[in-house]
Amino acid sequence: MASLKVAFHTLGCKVNYYETEALKGAFRREGFELVDFQERADVYVINTCTVTHLADRKSRQAVRRAKKRNPAAIVAVTGCYPQVNPGELTSLPEVDIISGTGERLSLPEIVKRKLEGEDIAPLVTPYGQAAIFEDLPWVPEQERTRAFLKIQDGCNQFCSYCIVPLARGPVRSIPPGKGMEYLREMGRSGHKEVILTGIHLGLYGLDLEPPLSLASFLVDAVTVPGIERIRLSSIEPADFNEELIKVIKENEKICRHLHIPLQSGDDSVLKKMGRSYDTAFYTALLNRLREGLPDLAVSTDVIVGFPGEEKEQFLQSCNFVRESAFSRLHVFKFSPRRGTKAAEMIPQVAPEVKEQRSRMMIALGEELSRAFQEKFLGRELSVLFEKELEAGAGEDGSDLWMSRELRGEYRLSEGLTSNYLRVRALTAGNWRGKIGEVRIEKSFRGYLQGSLVRNTNVYDPAGHNNG
Ligand code: SF4
Known part of the structure; x- marks a missing residue:
């Protein structure tokens, strides 16, 4: 009998993407064939996000698209949206299975039962303090150069x-032995960069017996053979203690890019947001981190249009963001979420004002990103190449696209530096998964261009070193 086809669609954060990969592995083990979400499948799994109204809407749109593609398919909705608001999804006629953020590994079996005609009630259990870390095993099908590893879940803040605390439950962490086991597997299968993810990553280990810290996890992680870079997905400002800062500074394998959510550059707004720091604390942290790490990239999240945010507070936030010289901004318009304190706060900011502030903040972010990447013109940077690009689409003026005669011999490769700069260079042969030194020559919107000057690969278990 032909195997059943399953297709996935993921919204939201890196943790969700990691979990989708784990789910794909679970379905494959049960004999399902993976197909693209655009294709006709027997089962569609939508791993949702609920962080804003927009995320909810996109999740519902994905549900409708799936059912339209194959009206006879089983559509399973999983993740944060059903965990927080199962009722809203039960009322959608296109949805067949609803599961929250716990016990996801049972999904393939549940789908099979549904295919056999069983009625399946929503699988959503509200979180209690006793929640345990669900081990969604890392699967080696992920792209080969960089791999995500979820080591923490939940938030108590x-x-x-x-x-998010309602969608994800309390802080819980992967046991360190298990985490190291996955890291060693990643190193063996040729992943040079691992991105450690979590919902409140800086609190890794707090729930373990005895308690551990992210710093102690990192001390072991940097010793894993084959892994050249360890990237941290996001760390809250208050979670940088001296131990963590020291480990980051002393280990070059830990990427020189930190994502530290700011949310607002105005102290009164930060207070209403319930954040545990003020701008003076944040600036002192940036100074401390940048001491001795001049190339460090710091990116951040900013919310505009928080309830009661006056024009002056927004402008103050812009000033603070500018002074902090972030390498990249992720800008969010405040979106009231039922069940949170801020949803009840008054006055709410008018949608058109939020829109205008969002556009201003995004423009500021682009300006800061440009300024940050231009600092590296003329420098040599280590690039981990992750893909080849189609040569020939030279709409942005890069001269790499004009060298048609070179195309047979060379490839246009793109990768990332330790401090998260996107770099393109011509390479002889396939450089995917390899690290090379690139002299940076030009800056374009969103990436740098340069010439490969050296191959600095230090570990190539598959022996693909043909650069
Ligand atoms: S924003 Fe606050 S509550 Fe939400 S996940 Fe981050 S620390 Fe937790």
């Missing part, structure tokens, strides 16, 4: 705008 309850910032006034954030629905």
